[in-house]
Amino acid sequence: MTAVEGEVEETDPGDLEVITNAIKQVGINAGSTLVGVAAADAFNEYVPEGHRPADFLPGAQSVVVCASLGPTNAAWHSPNRRLMEITGYDFRENVSSIVVAEYIEQTHGYLAMQAPALPTSGQQPPLSMMLSAVLAGLGTRSIAANIILNPTYGLMFFAAAITTMRLTPDHQLEENVCPARSCVRMYEMEGKTPCMAVCPADEGGCLDATIEDGQITSSFFDRERCSTRAMNFGIRGHIKQVEILTGIDDADERRELIYSDDFRRNMSSIGRYKESVSQCFECMRVCPVGRYRRKLQ
Amino acid sequence: MEELDWVSIKSGLLDMARKRGAEVARIGDPALLEDAEPGLRPSELLTNVKSMIVLGGAAPRAAEWQSTRVEVMETVGTADRMTALGSAVARHIEETYGYYAMNVPTSTDQDDKAFLDFKAAAIAAGAGTASLAGPVLDPDHGFLYLTVILTTMPLPADGPLEQPACPAPQCIDMWEEQGTTPCMAVCPIDDGGCLGGEIDQGLVIKRRYDAERCRDRVYHYWTPGYQAALERALDEPDSRKRKMILYGSFFTRTMWSITYSGVSQGQCFECVRACPVGSKQRALQ
Numbered sequence: 397m398t399a400v401e402g403e404v405e406e407t408d409p410g411d412l413e414v415i416t417n418a419i420k421q422v423g424i425n426a427g428s429t430l431v432g433v434a435a436a437d438a439f440n441e442y443v444p445e446g447h448r449p450a451d452f453l454p455g456a457q458s459v460v461v462c463a464s465l466g467p468t469n470a471a472w473h474s475p476n477r478r479l480m481e482i483t484g485y486d487f488r489e490n491v492s493s494i495v496v497a498e499y500i501e502q503t504h505g506y507l508a509m510q511a512p513a514l515p516t517s518g519q520q521p522p523l524s525m526m527l528s529a530v531l532a533g534l535g536t537r538s539i540a541a542n543i544i545l546n547p548t549y550g551l552m553f554f555a556a557a558i559t560t561m562r563l564t565p566d567h568q569l570e571e572n573v574c575p576a577r578s579c580v581r582m583y584e585m586e587g588k589t590p591c592m593a594v595c596p597a598d599e600g601g602c603l604d605a606t607i608e609d610g611q612i613t614s615s616f617f618d619r620e621r622c623s624t625r626a627m628n629f630g631i632r633g634h635i636k637q638v639e640i641l642t643g644i645d646d647a648d649e650r651r652e653l654i655y656s657d658d659f660r661r662n663m664s665s666i667g668r669y670k671e672s673v674s675q676c677f678e679c680m681r682v683c684p685v686g687r688y689r690r691k692l693q
Numbered sequence: 694m695e696e697l698d699w700v701s702i703k704s705g706l707l708d709m710a711r712k713r714g715a716e717v718a719r720i721g722d723p724a725l726l727e728d729a730e731p732g733l734r735p736s737e738l739l740t741n742v743k744s745m746i747v748l749g750g751a752a753p754r755a756a757e758w759q760s761t762r763v764e765v766m767e768t769v770g771t772a773d774r775m776t777a778l779g780s781a782v783a784r785h786i787e788e789t790y791g792y793y794a795m796n797v798p799t800s801t802d803q804d805d806k807a808f809l810d811f812k813a814a815a816i817a818a819g820a821g822t823a824s825l826a827g828p829v830l831d832p833d834h835g836f837l838y839l840t841v842i843l844t845t846m847p848l849p850a851d852g853p854l855e856q857p858a859c860p861a862p863q864c865i866d867m868w869e870e871q872g873t874t875p876c877m878a879v880c881p882i883d884d885g886g887c888l889g890g891e892i893d894q895g896l897v898i899k900r901r902y903d904a905e906r907c908r909d910r911v912y913h914y915w916t917p918g919y920q921a922a923l924e925r926a927l928d929e930p931d932s933r934k935r936k937m938i939l940y941g942s943f944f945t946r947t948m949w950s951i952t953y954s955g956v957s958q959g960q961c962f963e964c965v966r967a968c969p970v971g972s973k974q975r976a977l978q
Contacts, residue, residue, distance in 0.1 A: 427781075468783050470739050470793035470843065479738060479808060482800040486780045647928050654924045657804050663916040667951040668800050693792045693845060 432532030506561035533566035538574035550686025721818025749837030779840035824859035835971020
């Protein structure tokens with residue numbers, strides 16, 4: 397095992413659970429709503445080499461996954477739907493994962509780093525935060541764009557810290573969170589769930605699935621279509637506009653596009669990425685998982 | 694259900710905000726903004742909104758104001774801390790008290806319109822008063838970045854300040870002697886600047902402001918600069934000149950300013966630099 401310089405604390409297996417819980421608490425104090433732990437070698441069964449924790453940190457033993465809620469409940473309830481377009485989330489889980497990594501290095505003397513989650517080639521992330529969350533017992537995949545749903549909170553956002561420290565891993569959830577019971581009933585009556593109804597793949601939407609005996613037996617997600625809607629503004633929108641601009645010969649026409657509201661919103665979305673990651677939340681808006689928690693006074 | 698002690702809750706929330714960096718923390722009545730034009734009313738963002746928590750802080754540090762390099766202020770101005778603080782307070786309200794709360798986005802809506810008139814919200818809460826220069830000024834701290842949290846919690850409102858922070862006594866004296874104020878003198882609207890106005894009996898009775906010109910200067914880099922440079926590059930028929938524009942310092946800085954928008958949006962602070970309100974906070978050893 398590789399360790400950082402300085403006094404390295406030997407972890408007594410008997411104390412592992414106590415130490416693990418203390419590390420989780422550090423993550424929660426730093427802003428996470430939930431923190432889970434996955435064993436680094438648990439990834440081997442699901443992803444190829446190049447996408448496993450040890451590919452980024454040799455000797456990796458554990459992945460600490462920090463989860464936070466996205467927009468506040470008030471934002472979900474806002475009568476102005478465009479508010480959610482630019483109040484995506486505040487990256488608290490990222491801050492939390494960095495704090496956790498620093499804590500592990502400084503307190504326990506093991507190497508720890510924030511896991512790389514942003515795509516560096518195509519749409520594949522170096523390390524999948526969705527898989528990390530599943531392996532850390534924080535949720536399961538759903539019909540709605542494969543989004544990981546936590547049984548208590550529904551949609552959450554994830555970041556992780558990879559460490560060479562051995563910690564007590566959490567168990568994966570034994571039951572799938574999706575479909576919820578009310579969705580199963582709706583499917584039996586109408587042949588679709590709330591998320592499928594709001595964004596049906598065969599009617600210009602992104603989602604489809606079949607359910608038997610309360611379990612998902614097949615699911616379809618049109619990722620390309622979804623990404624153009626969920627990320628209508630931002631990097632992709634800007635790239636598309638630059639492509640269009642290079643194909644326009646007329647200077648006035650180019651000017652019209654450069655100073656259009658659409659162009660400005662793309663730039664704003666890039667510049668204020670923290671506030672404006674995605675612009676479509678409709679499948680999650682109708683999802684019953686964790687919905688009761690969004691009902692306040 | 695047990696009636697909550699709103700005065701204590703208000704005090705706790707504002708203390709929490711101050712501990713986390715707010716210089717000014719006040720409560721405003723959102724009803725005062727309900728006669729704003731459609732699209733800028735608090736109730737259009739949050740149904741049954743009862744209170745506006747207005748926080749001001751994250752002003753440039755005294756040393757930054759004193760720096761001999763203008764580039765310092767061009768690249769360190771930040772509203773990010775206030776946005777993060779607003780989000781934390783909103784989440785605290787929802788998780789602790791079970792009332793809806795949202796930090797109003799500082800980004801703009803369609804057609805570059807704000808979601809809420811932040812200045813009006815600050816004035817309604819007494820987190821400052823309007824100024825000739827434009828920004829809301831707190832009597833003690835002067836210019837501050839603002840964030841507004843809307844909530845359904847019925848917190849007791851503080852209400853607007855009774856005394857305007859602008860014009861300051863020094864500015865009234867200057868007006869009486871020279872017919873101008875520090876901010877108008879540094880950026881005169883009739884001489885290529887953005888500000889004009891009149892003071893009568895110690896009160897601002899008329900204000901002129903060239904918003905378009907100011908925007909060009911304050912946001913010299915950032916999105917407007919990027920748009921201008923990109924247009925120029927695409928209009929340039931000579932590929933070598935085009936390359937010079939695209940790889941030039943100006944274009945690069947616009948990109949930095951966009952990617953670091955939280956810390957590098959504004960590039961002109963001259964009217965506030967000359968403003969005496971809050972200047973005590975900027976004078977250190």
